[in-house]
Amino acid sequence: MADKEPKGRMFSRRRRANVEGGRQRKHEVWVSDVEEGVLQRLASAQHVTVPRFLVEAALSSEARETPTQRREMMVELIRLHRTLGAMANNVNQMAKATNAGSDLPAELHSTVSRLREIAEQVDGVLDGMHS
Structure with missing residues (x-):
């Protein structure tokens, strides 16, 4: 992924960095109010958006054990x-x-x-x- 921070940026991005050609695929996920609260809390703790948290969590799990x-x-x-x-x-x-x-x-x-x-x-x- 191209999540490199632009030079001179003091704080990390909440959103993922842009990629050349843009992102062509979209996934829609429905969650309960409780799940939404958990996702918001986890994303906030990492100072990222919920979509970025979901993508990073899913993609990073590939290297981990089940x-x-x-x-x-x-x-x-x-x-x-x-x-x-x-x-x-x-x-x-x-x-x-x-x-x-x-x-x-x-x-x-x-x-x-x-x-x-x-x-x-x-x-x-x-x-x-x-x-």
């Missing part, structure tokens, strides 16, 4: 969080045994390796939420 995708990612993060909690407990037990004079537990290396894998999975889920 509510279903977001819910799936949250379920995966909760699962990974629980796994990390259980593994942290295991590491604490190994550290306590080592501090009490025992040898380094053999499973420590595999546990730490698994912790790294889970951390990478968390990064993957978070990357998916922001891509």
